[in-house]
Amino acid sequence: MKITVCIGSSCHLKGSRQVVEQLKELITAHGLEEDVELSGTFCMGKCEQGVSATLDDQQFSLSPENTKEFFEKNIRGVLAAK
Amino acid sequence: MRKFDTQVQHLKYKVLREVARHAWAGDLLTNVGDIPKTIIPGQEPSMRCCVYKERAILGERVKLAMGGDAKKPNVIEVIDIACDECPVGGYEVTEACRGCIAHRCQDVCPRDAISFDHNQKAWIDKTKCIECGKCAQVCPFSAIANNKRPCEKACQIKAISMSENKTASIDNNKCTACGACVYQCPFGAIMDKSYILDVINMLKNAQESDQRVYAVVAPSISSQFTYARLGQVISGIKKLGFFHVVEAALGADMTAWEESSELAEKGFLLSSCCPSFVSYVKTEFPQLADSISHNLSPMAEIARYIKKTSEQAQVVFIGPCTAKKMELQQPQVRPWVDSVITFEELQALFDSADINICDLKDDVLDNASFYGRIFARSGGLSDAVAQAVKEHNIDFELKPVVCDGIEACRIALLKASKGRADGNFIEGMACTGGCIGGAGCLTHGPKDKSQVDKYGQEAYEKTISDAISVLELPQTDTLTR
Numbered sequence: 245m246k247i248t249v250c251i252g253s254s255c256h257l258k259g260s261r262q263v264v265e266q267l268k269e270l271i272t273a274h275g276l277e278e279d280v281e282l283s284g285t286f287c288m289g290k291c292e293q294g295v296s297a298t299l300d301d302q303q304f305s306l307s308p309e310n311t312k313e314f315f316e317k318n319i320r321g322v323l324a325a326k
Numbered sequence: 327m328r329k330f331d332t333q334v335q336h337l338k339y340k341v342l343r344e345v346a347r348h349a350w351a352g353d354l355l356t357n358v359g360d361i362p363k364t365i366i367p368g369q370e371p372s373m374r375c376c377v378y379k380e381r382a383i384l385g386e387r388v389k390l391a392m393g394g395d396a397k398k399p400n401v402i403e404v405i406d407i408a409c410d411e412c413p414v415g416g417y418e419v420t421e422a423c424r425g426c427i428a429h430r431c432q433d434v435c436p437r438d439a440i441s442f443d444h445n446q447k448a449w450i451d452k453t454k455c456i457e458c459g460k461c462a463q464v465c466p467f468s469a470i471a472n473n474k475r476p477c478e479k480a481c482q483i484k485a486i487s488m489s490e491n492k493t494a495s496i497d498n499n500k501c502t503a504c505g506a507c508v509y510q511c512p513f514g515a516i517m518d519k520s521y522i523l524d525v526i527n528m529l530k531n532a533q534e535s536d537q538r539v540y541a542v543v544a545p546s547i548s549s550q551f552t553y554a555r556l557g558q559v560i561s562g563i564k565k566l567g568f569f570h571v572v573e574a575a576l577g578a579d580m581t582a583w584e585e586s587s588e589l590a591e592k593g594f595l596l597s598s599c600c601p602s603f604v605s606y607v608k609t610e611f612p613q614l615a616d617s618i619s620h621n622l623s624p625m626a627e628i629a630r631y632i633k634k635t636s637e638q639a640q641v642v643f644i645g646p647c648t649a650k651k652m653e654l655q656q657p658q659v660r661p662w663v664d665s666v667i668t669f670e671e672l673q674a675l676f677d678s679a680d681i682n683i684c685d686l687k688d689d690v691l692d693n694a695s696f697y698g699r700i701f702a703r704s705g706g707l708s709d710a711v712a713q714a715v716k717e718h719n720i721d722f723e724l725k726p727v728v729c730d731g732i733e734a735c736r737i738a739l740l741k742a743s744k745g746r747a748d749g750n751f752i753e754g755m756a757c758t759g760g761c762i763g764g765a766g767c768l769t770h771g772p773k774d775k776s777q778v779d780k781y782g783q784e785a786y787e788k789t790i791s792d793a794i795s796v797l798e799l800p801q802t803d804t805l806t807r
């Protein structure tokens with residue numbers, strides 16, 4: 245799985261760094277480094293809905309508050325189902 | 327006229343604006359010949375002897391605004407026909423001459439150019455004088471002054487001299503493209519080549535393809551466009567067609583971070599941010615070239631990151647600097663940065679597209695830390711490296727030598743070349759005040775430094791490591807170019 249978090253100005257001000265930090269921690273905590281690839285990009289053209297992120301081809305709107313939930317449901321949940 | 331320091335800048339701007347206007351409309355080639363007449367209509371000259379000369383000079387400016395002659399390697403060029411009106415002052419005897427009887431000036435003159443009037447006051451025959459300056463050195467009253475041309479005075483590294491036909495001539499082997507002469511010549515006879523056409527083409531192509539053009543803006547932007555808010559400038563840039571605007575200051579955070587460890591490892595380092603400084607070291611102090619930091623400049627550093635993380639990205643740097651146009655040609659920079667324009671040129675682009683930034687809503691610009699942002703002023707880079715040393719927890723005592731302007735650089739390099747450097751990190755900035763003194767700035771004012779500091783304090787991230795932490799994400803191999 246590949247997750248890309250927007251680090252453009254707008255999303256940055258809404259907490260990209262905190263989102264990225266949490267994701268990094270969660271990925272390591274669950275030993276998923278091999279399964280999940282994390283990367284960043286400047287702006288996904290959806291500045292209003294930031295923090296923008298994509299998981300493979302799917303769009304998400306994250307925040308430091310919902311990151312854990314997103315991780316559990318869309319990453320761990322999906323990986324477990326495989 | 328609120329936007330520029332001088333009428334010369336204003337004139338140059340009008341040319342850029344007209345060229346850009348036609349480029350957007352796609353009819354530049356058919357209309358290029360009419361641009362001088364659009365700018366100078368009527369028959370009354372306002373700057374030179376006649377409108378025909380004024381227009382002929384404008385014709386030359388149009389060529390440079392369109393990128394100039396690619397065969398000429400330098401991005402700074404003398405417009406010969408604009409230059410020949412400049413008086414050749416050189417060494418002249420002033421009122422201070424007391425008419426002494428020693429006549430040391432005459433004795434020392436190698437060309438027998440000095441004679442005396444009935445009051446025993448010296449007089450220099452300009453047809454014989456070779457401007458060697460020996461007479462001025464020996465006069466006990468300092469009565470012989472060197473009335474140098476503004477361009478020669480501006481060029482402290484002495485790359486400008488007088489050609490045989492008395493116009494200014496640039497020694498391309500020495501020139502660092504800092505642009506000081508461009509800004510100082512009162513006739514606007516020296517100009518930097520412009521790449522606005524390349525940028526307009528990229529922006530137009532992007533509308534029809536999935537190319538994305540990113541603007542990387544220098545932190546000195548905070549002291550420019552004083553008639554609007556920074557957020558409006560960012561909106562304006564996007565309105566031109568740029569996909570996104572990123573702070574070069576984030577590249578500066580990266581550079582400071584890397585340079586601090588490089589410094590601790592090597593023990594002595596010269597900064598690599600200012601392209602004029604780097605080129606000056608390479609030509610005048612080649613023995614020190616190995617000590618130049620191996621890190622890319624902030625511009626190239628962030629551009630590389632953008633290209634590695636976004637497919638279909640093109641990067642345009644927007645800054646205060648004419649020398650960045652030279653840096654662009656370096657093989658290690660070329661893959662990452664597609665073009666460079668100045669703030670002057672950005673203003674011309676706004677107006678050519680009828681964008682009045684004062685009417686726009688604020689957009690945001692926030693990627694870098696306080697430290698990355700203060701790179702724009704002299705001393706900022708050293709402060710940032712000091713902070714990076716601290717955040718890195720490196721056990722190293724930084725002793726910066728802050729060189730404000732190329733003359734200060736020369737002195738520091740001279741000492742360093744003799745093994746007597748005053749510190750272990752030389753921050754070299756060719757322009758006085760740092761980048762905020764750059765030739766491509768719209769305005770140069772005493773308030774600029776405090777503007778930059780204020781902008782720095784507004785940064786969301788307070789430390790360098792926080793600002794760059796988002797960048798340390800693993801990158802996919804496919805994107806690694």
Ligand code: FES
Nearest residue numbers: 250252255288290
């Ligand atoms: S800045 Fe994140 S989508 Fe535009």
